Amino acid sequence: MSGSGATREQAGVLNTPDLRQRVREDYELQPAEKEITFTLSKADERARVYVEIGGLMQRLLAHPLFELGQARVPGEGAVPAKRLHAGEFSDSDIVAVGGTVPKGVVKLRSNARSTSGFAAIAPAISSHQGGDD
16 A cells, blocks of 8 residues: 555655645535545555545644645636645645555544544644654
């Protein structure tokens, strides 16, 4: 699975504060259309993640173990949104990200979080944890 996304070296270049500042939600989508998906299989060591929620996209891009595989950029006018693979980004806004994390990062808790906000799914990454360069 790791061959489908950016290498760790490429991800280190792409997962910069500049890239995270370009994240926004897709204004064309209704709240019910904005998704978060996690896909895990027994055969793979990494879980696939796809996110369309702004705060969670920023935290995922800051995560030191996230390997960026693709980003979706908004369309303009009648041009539909398009997905770009790592390394194909222009200066466009980013409205969705997809990539992988080690399966060991994913955890179901036995109790609920104190907040239902989506950004709380992934913890904030401080600079001493490798989130900011």
